[in-house]
Amino acid sequence: MPATDDFTVTPYAVEGDIDYDRLLDEFGAESLTTEQKAQFPQPVHQLIRRDVFYAGRDVDAFLAAANEGKTHSIVTGRGPSGPIHIGHIIPFYFAKYLQDQTGCLVYIPLSDDEKYLLKDKSLDEIHGHTRENLLDILAVGFDPERTRIVVDTADADVVYPLAAAFAKEVTQSTVDATYGDPENIGLxxxxxVQAAHLLLPQLVEGRHPTLVPIAVDQDPHVRVCRDIAAKQRYDVSKPGALLSKFLPALEGPGKMSSSGDAASIRLSDDRETVFEKIRNHAYSGGRRSVESHREHGGDPEVDVPYQFLYYFFEKSDERVERLAREYRDGSLLSGELKEIAAASIADFLEAHQNRREELGPVADELKQYRLRESERQAARKQAGYPSTRVF
Amino acid sequence: MPATDDFTVTPYAVEGDIDYDRLLDEFGAESLTTEQKAQFPQPVHQLIRRDVFYAGRDVDAFLAAANEGKTHSIVTGRGPSGPIHIGHIIPFYFAKYLQDQTGCLVYIPLSDDEKYLLKDKSLDEIHGHTRENLLDILAVGFDPERTRIVVDTADADVVYPLAAAFAKEVTQSTVDATYGDPENIGLxxxxxVQAAHLLLPQLVEGRHPTLVPIAVDQDPHVRVCRDIAAKQRYDVSKPGALLSKFLPALEGPGKMSSSGDAASIRLSDDRETVFEKIRNHAYSGGRRSVESHREHGGDPEVDVPYQFLYYFFEKSDERVERLAREYRDGSLLSGELKEIAAASIADFLEAHQNRREELGPVADELKQYRLRESERQAARKQAGYPSTRVF
Known part of the structure; x- marks a missing residue:
């Protein structure tokens, strides 16, 4: 994507064409090196190989612990403001890959509080989305022994005490400078609260490297939490971050919207819908006519169906490179590329939907992923609270 | 006390000589009328008769419910930043009087979170005070069937979801204007959180009049909560307030300090200590010499031992008026008045301490005063959360 001055990236707004390198300069994070990428478990995930996760903070400590069989954890959350689309679920499948390969702990916070405070939606609406989102997260198939799911207001007995303790370390002016003036005192x-999410694995399991795979716009949350950890009031290391680019929106470059836009692909879309959306809405890098395309070729760099395959949905490097080559030389038509991408996404969604359908009621399924009582007490105690829950 | 321009009253600072009438003008509250005072249960408490509780908001609705035998509640809390002194416990004994007379519900929140965020103390210190303060509150002898005690971080499963919901209605600029710029994002x-305290009785028991007996400096908390209630997103009426003057400090006019000042009288002080503190530290309205006092008389209006008796510790109006008369005409000496006040306070404290000593471990005693599971679910549901606790 072109570098321009015309973009905005905060946790609440992503606008314009994004210069990912300049973001790193501004945020003070570092590009992943070839050596770092090689230390991810083999085979290295395409999200790493292809620089979708392109930068990070303190990634080395996490990789060292993973490769030495020591405790390490991923925190990857969800703001339940609407249905999950394909861009949102990718970090969860990435976490699942890491968990399968290295046994890493995966902590999944759902910020129903934040989304209620931020959006013009009722608690009922937010919690409807929360239940639906939870089923999608459960369908990823995490290992219950190594995975904990936390819903802020349902697990407030542990989330709030931690957040209240950490809040003492954060001034209002830091928040104003980082996020802009909040709309209300909940924000x-x-x-x-987000610091509580990111430090929770260490409070439960003891000090260890935590990595937070997030889209680059969420980096400010990590920085605020790292500042809290750096004050050394608690026995925790600063959480690391693995920063990703945004999956392009169907209509073209920029972040995919979750706000009910009909043109984004949802996890619940059936095969026909996926094909319809890709055929009719996906921004194409092809030429206006078949003749022109055959003669001049298309541009995979801006072609959304190609980008979907490149980012996540085509695992084979050989195949994804061949598609780009054939698209550029005009032998692969825009419509053909769309069919290939739609089929790949539809296959992925069908498998996901099948796993989701096998789940029981969400409350029953969630039980095995909730914090154990001993873990709640451990976290509270590590944050400085009395070891007994009741005075 | 004289009216001057030289005073400051916010929830975090009380300084200078206080003009209680001007405070009402500024805060928009109203003096209690003779008719309102007469509607308190008979015999009307000396705190009401003598204008210590001198003003309020929406007091009529509370009194009507009390006199008609309908549901009504008091919320009176404690910030556990140190040992309780005699000024702090008075609202609890006042609530106990109301509960005995009218069967009113008493909700008692302990804001350990606020005190940790506000003071340069560790969570350990705050929770040491919390345990000690709880024992003093329990020693007042509330009816467990009609009393609920909530500790913010120990009851966060209900406090935080309510607070997060209410936070959406409050802008940061309202908080800045009401309290001054907060030191951290917890504040x-x-x-x-305070709004959650004040609306909790109605969320648990359904809409009814709530009265909050507080020193006038805490009125801003009530106003912020009344604004939330006024938005009618929840089925609650605006909590009323009963506003009190400050019990004078031992050394003279102004608010009694809880910050470890040796000269304030603590609930744990034994008889000898009380006498020593009153004799050696209490500000006197008497004359310099016995001869001068016999000739010109003393001034009970500024005499702290007299004020202690007048505010709370001498129930008999006849006796308290006689003491003032005899002090003014010189027949009652300053030292004699001190002995009378010290004896009355020491008697009160001995009775309190005896009840406290009969209590078992705080966790055991507290159990019967904690919110029942059904009450927690009712409050969360009334605040707009899913009726089931787990998704």
Missing amino acids: SFYPA | SFYPA
């Missing part, structure tokens, strides 16, 4: 406080 | 959020 003023929310960075402390 | 930015705290007015939402």
